[in-house]
Amino acid sequence: MDSNVLSIKNLRVSVGDKEILKGVTITVKSGEIHALMGPNGTGKSTLAHTIIGSLRYKVNSGEIMINDINLKDLQVYERARAGLFVAFQEPVSVQGLRFINYLRTAYTSLHPEERLEYKKFVEEVKELLAYFGLDSSFIDRGLNDGLSGGEKKRMEALQMLILKPKFIILDEIDSGLDIDALKVVSKAIGRAKENGAGIIIITHYQRILDYIKPDYVHVLINGRIAESGSGDLAKLIEERGYEYYRGGEIDAKVE
């Protein structure tokens, strides 16, 4: 298994004039699952967007590294090529851009060294569509065009598997999923882990963590990691509620 490290160090990020992340440090290694939990508006999605390099998010200090590559000067597509994959909370749709064409372009962009066998690729995508309980006709449909929220999330999870990233950040992949979909997406996250990906699951709720056990849990409150711990922390957070952290922030403990 590859051994890669995604390290986020002391990251401070602003959107407009407002500082959202106020010094976040997380280190993720291949094959690890980290859960990043926290109430709404605390900076979880900001972290996802910053890692992938969205221009709206301004990094004031700190760094994001994959192994020894600093992502600072890399554009969004170059970060993806460095091995990052973000499953977005609200994936966009592109009318007329057939899913398979899009996916093939993405795959060959991410893995230029491989000779893609198109037929095999299509078969693989079809198998995965079936795995996620999605209709095989989605392959020729416009990207996310006319899909329900839950379907879009499953399509994101499908891409997470097929594009073989080194690091996966799932931004509220669990929202809008019914219980069956939640189970299969969780299973898929397990598969990605087995394939050697390092994963950050961003979530508001503990629910998904009933199906996929994280190795580490971090609580993000007001742009800072309020607490980090092992997978069992999630249960505790559920019992305490985020209110627990409102009183005063507990010093961040990393890993």
Place this chain on the structure above:
Amino acid sequence: MQKWNENEVEEVKKLNEIKYDFVTNVKPAYQVQKGISRSVIEEMSREKKEPDWMRNIRLKALEIFLSKPVPTWGPDLSELNFDEITYYIKPEDRKANNWEDVPKEIKDTFDKLGVPEMEKKYLAGSVAQLQSEGVYSRLKKQWEDKGVIFMDMDSALQKYPDIVREHFGKVVPPSDNKFAALNTAAWSGGSFLYIPRGVSLDLPVQAYFRMNGALEGQFERTMIIAEPGASVHYIEGCTAPTYSQYSLHAAIVEVYVKEGSKVRYTSVQNWSDNIINGPTKRAWVEKNGRMEWVQGSLGSKITMTYPSSILRGEYASTSNLNVALGIGPVWKDNGAKVIHAAPNTSSKVVAKSISGKGGMSVYRGQLRINPGAYNSKASVQCDALILDDISKSNTYPHNEILEESASFSHEASVGKISEEQVDYLMSRGIREEDARSLIVLGFLDDVLKEIPLEYSIEFNKLVKLEMNKYGAVG
């Protein structure tokens, strides 16, 4: 911006240059002096050894042409000077039915354009025209045996004068517009396609029109006659080398879709950006007939084209799918015209346009449902994508629904590429320019998927090239 993909861009550019932007070195076998006059038309007609009736049609049309003003309701045509154009240039005396018999320089031209190869691969027949005359035509024997006729129009006039005379100028009379009058007066070349009753061609036929010089006029005349129950797919390709001075292309296409027959007319023009292009294309569609227009408008400086279907018989139907690229200092005035003149007729128009780098794309349409065209159905959809702040798109739909039992819908949209879409695609490793190409091609997909593969590959390449030239913006 990143540089690593420039080789790719150069490659595509080179490919396009080799493919289209070259001149054929031929000394014309015959040409008239520049400018248009009664004597030029008479000389042309004499040189072509035409029957008197055709010469008379030409001369009458010339009067109409001279009496009509240059249209001013659309793009700026002020640079057009009808006195400096050469109206008839015959590149070669012989007409070949075999590529081996085509003079080398001309054959090389069509080889570069891939015409013989396309013919071998997927066509039932092919006509190739350089400047004013067809230089090659061939129809596979199995179709000849079934009575199908496919050849250049001048030859058809010699061999089948009665069929030509019966159908000439009925669907598009010279009085229709100034360019139609000009074509009728000065027409040369074009293709003639006749499908006998009940015959259906399972492979398309193609006509390829190539212009060669500056201040040159190409006025081909095409006639398609589908007898009852016949069916055919006709493809037209057009290219020219680039010059600083303009050239004028003004074709007429008359299509007869007789009872229960079906004609698909696919046109992909990739004229160089000095061509002024104003063809008039129209079909008469009889009972249970179907006419399908598919138009890809990639090149030219100015294009004004509005393929029309007149639905004359009950249950006649038509579709008109149109894609126009208006990128750079160009004006694309595209549209469709449908007249529902019988009950239970139906029509569908889909027009997609892209404007960029100061380009102008216009949708200009006319849709009329006549009184008494009971239960007719029509839909018009036009979508425009504008790539930047200096480019424009306009829509002029003209809809007259004069029959109460008819149903009609009209949808129009104007939009830009959404940055969220670009970001999303980039987050999956796709470069910004490629992301934009994918979005543009997606926008065009409804129509592109109807274009034959060989041409849609061209289209894909061209859109990618244009988007690459654009560089990453925003």
